[in-house]
Amino acid sequence: MSADLAMVLVLLVAAIAMFAAGRPRMDVVALVMIVALPLTGILSVPETLAGFADPNVVLIAALFVVGEGLSRTGVTYRLGDLLSRVAGTSTTRLIVLLMLAVALLGAIMSSTGVVAIFIPVAMSIAARTGISPRQLMMPLSFAGLVSGMLTLIATTPNLVIDAELRRAGHGGFGFFAITPFGLVFLVLGIGYMLFARRFLGGDAAGPGHLARTISGLIADYGVDARTHRYRVGAGSPMIGERLAEAALVDQRRPGVLMIERTRLLRGTQRFTADEAVVAKGDVLFADTAFSAADRERLRLERLKMTDEFFDAYSRQVGLAEVLIAPDSAAAGKTVRTARLAATYGVHVAGIRHRGHTIDDGLADARLAAGDTLLVTGSWSAIHRLGRSRRDYILLDLPAEAAEVAPAANQAPFAIAIVLLMVVLMVTGVVPNVIAALIACLLLGIFRCIDMSSAYRSIHWPTLLLIVGMLPFALALERTGGVDLVVDGLLSVLGGAGPSVLLGGVFVLTAVIGLFVSNTATAVLMAPIAISIAAHLGVSPYPFAMMVALAASSAFMTPVSSPVNTLVVEPGRYRFGDFVKIGTPFTVIVLIVSVLLVPLLLPL
Template structure:
């Protein structure tokens, strides 16, 4: 072992130890490695910083933005709603459905992107079912890795191995060549995680149940007894009027919570906007019960109001309690006279005066310090009201604030952008990173995301961690570290049975994959696997397939794959969490590979 190799191994071991003890933070460790490697003289500064220009790093950043677009438009939450409805409170059903969705979607697009998309889904399901986030996020990362074993295009290492076979003048793998092994491993992985999740603990969700909800607020203020939902039919005198000028029962509208409008195939939901022009077919949700004679005059059709109506709009329409401050300019005035809707773009739905709900007469009651108002409207307007501390004191926001989808009306465009990205990735018309950037641009064009939300969505600690570990692949190659390990394997198992050598290739690939990216691992191990098969005079396909499967079996550490790194912080996992759950399953994948691959791809 030369001195340069000893230095690289020392840095690598130091990084692993710091990852294991959790001090300092993982991204800080990565920065330390970025600083240390050029000081050794083994790598230059440009070589060490090359990860910032790596297409995979840019791809990961772009996929964070795509995930944000799906979150802001409510797509992830709707998927979470479906999962929660289908699975109920059963952790078993939730895990099975999550892993199936991630694995099957990851078979046709980047597994890193799929995991980034499903993290908010898992968080949403966990908050509603009470299942520990720690028991959901690691199964997602495992399913993301397994997805790489389902199709040829599912992960870069598969394509690297396929290219290596062709470079040696052999036929490459077919699109579904890995599928038989991947399906078996997926089934075993789901069963394994249903048992292994118990080793991750059942940490309670932070602040669960500490907030009020829409349901409790509308009961406290008696809103449920007054709110009605009406459709504007043809011939109504309201058609063509501004919302602010619309009159019901001879007086100005007390409050409009929601305006529902369907155009072509899109249903949109708007909060009260005074300048909105009412049209035929619009549905208005008003804080007012109209007599039947008035409904006939205005040609309004009353529609059903389901018990969960307010919750169904909670991602676009906000609700909050505000208290009249001691020095508020609103003291002594009525709700009607303070023109709350005009000044703050919010509707007052009810008042609690002297600790009692004021009932339908709340618009004319004179407000006193300590009275509370229930207001509704856009979440942005609610957050702006928080700054008006001199007049109004915002009380604790309801639990629904955690699942805000301010661009929910743009959900079809977000789904379309993702479909464009997946199609481009499947067909290979453009590189994956370009496909992801096109999706980002489409998200911005259709207002699924804006620039502030796009920048905030990128998880920079994850980016730094990946960039900081990438240079080790080049450093190990340059100093002969990988060659040293490979020579040891060939020398120790060179005359062994092909099945034993197959296992040796898997183990070596998995060990190298602990320290370098799975793509780099495939680049290093592809020619070695084919060379071993050539030396033994057997088919290279089982050896090549084992390398591809082992490269995706990066279950043992949080830094062995970006898929694992993504779930570390939201799941609050430690280095040892991954090792104690990932190591046994890696052995399962090893056994499946060693015994099943020769059956499908004979020597």
């Protein structure tokens, strides 16, 4: 092994270790690698930064904008409403239609975005029909993953593999080259989930899911058990100060859900705490139990709690459940440092982490992707938080659909524009990236999307990840790393024939995908698969297709894909649920792929 290859492997192992640990963020890891690779002398600076000019990177960014256009015009939510009407109360029919709808949209949108949109739709249907969310969430994630096998643009790894084929001097995949395989796995996936759902339990909607009322959410998060009422007395040092700045216990602001203020002729007003300057006679609803000494110092009179206190105030003070999205800026921060109050004007009233409610120390609780938060604030503040879907996904809010579809009247234009984009891509009249950019321009012209929402919709960490990992493929090829892996696979499996090698490529891709993102996995595995085909003197397309199929087969753990992470908390799943349900289906996909790929893409 040469010194250059050793340096590249050290950087690669370090990147994989950081990806697996989740620290730092994947885009930061990518930037570190962009800085480190030129310092090795193996790649030049232009070679390392070439990914920023890659047409597929621009194409992926444009597709994020197209997906946002469909969301802003309400196309996705209308599809969810239609699904709810057609499915009725049949769980079987609902699972079939839900998986078909997610797969259909996921074929032209980000699968993570589609699943994020359909989680509240499925939760709402579960509440109305009494179906347990455990029966719906995992089919949702499976359909999101399978959607990556339906079209060339369905998922980033497909585009990465297509680009590697072209770089190696071969023709790329066609728009629907992967579709026959995806359709087979979609049918198998639906049938499998109809059978496997019985092992998920939850035949009926459990407490806190059926009829998600304000009082139900409060009870589910234990807010009622830890909330106390205090009246601000004369001489309190809090009077005249904003609550967030008031001198409180240990110089910390307690978790104040709201302030109640009664004034002559104006009746009783209730509002969120940070908006108010504390006045004498105000009643504070706080999740902090003050000691007798603190009550004396702050001149607070303890009052008896009223039953169902929040229901009476719902017109003035809002309450909602939100999910921490993958790659959210809040992940890894505490509630205090996430600054939801300062940024959105909402207060965290409860947290659920991996199925358990956090009862103490909410302000210092560390947030993670997949956690759900119960937030309180004015309805306008909650709506504002709901529009920040990159970090927080709104789960329970009656007015949600109207708020996240501000361009609902433009839905026919959005549908027509997306169909035009697909036609341009399929016919090859213009390059794929130009077709996507045309769609973006038309979405703007017909007011389906504005510039600010277009920029916000682009998932910059994903783009940086691609740009940061692409140079590794060139570095491994230049230093002999690709040949080393290829020779190893051929020495172990070469005598067993191409079909066994196809299975080996699938298994290696799937195993790497357990630790790093499927995009990074595709970047690493695509040149290896193509090189194996070259050594055997056979077509590269079956081997490239195996990488694409395996990259989308992240069914085995809740951390294998952001799609899985999203459904863990709404479905109340454990790690073992994914292992139990996902592993057998991954084996099914492996066996069918080994049999089907050589038939449709001859060696």
